Amino acid sequence: MDTMSFDTAVRLAIMDSFVGGTTPSVRAVASTLGADSGAVEAAFDRLATGRAIVLVPGTRDIRMAAPFAGGPTDFRVQVGDRSYHANCIWDAVGIPAMLAGAGRSADARIETQCADCSAPLGLSVDAGRLTTDVPDAVAHFAVPAARWWADIVFT
């Protein structure tokens, strides 16, 4: 398998693990693929360089594999009996959008809070439509597109 194909296999194993509800480690991906851990470590590094994933600095722990977050966040997404964390509201609605794009069940419930007033804010994706519990809710991005990757965790 060439490097590009191997990196694709690693990326898909990462995404499949997240879809299954688990943040994957190098060891878990290596086990899934029957691959050498060192090779998977190198693939994690290349995927991070290519911005397909974001690693916790100094580690190979996955901080982000958009739309998934590697740990708890204020953007919780429930799809069936699976619960996910997203990095931001774009990623939160991106989880059902991604699942629908793959032909999977995508009805979702998103729980977050209003950044302005801290009130709980719920959104639902039902049969391909996004609705909110608050009729006049709007989306907000603070960081201009050109600076998103200057600090992607803040963005």
Add this chain to the structure above:
Amino acid sequence: MRWSEKSGIPVGEVFPLESLWRLAQMWFHDRLAPSWRRVTMDEAHAVFEQAGLTGPFWRLDG
């Protein structure tokens, strides 16, 4: 906006949830496909425009 006053972070862009949903659908629909790759800057700009998100805020080369 109160959060902006409290945090000192300037207000960026506020836009309808319909645009957010269109953006997410176009951005993430193929993320589980083996053929997925990062979009180019031009492709990203086209996605933003199709979602109704235009102006300097949405320029990656700004």
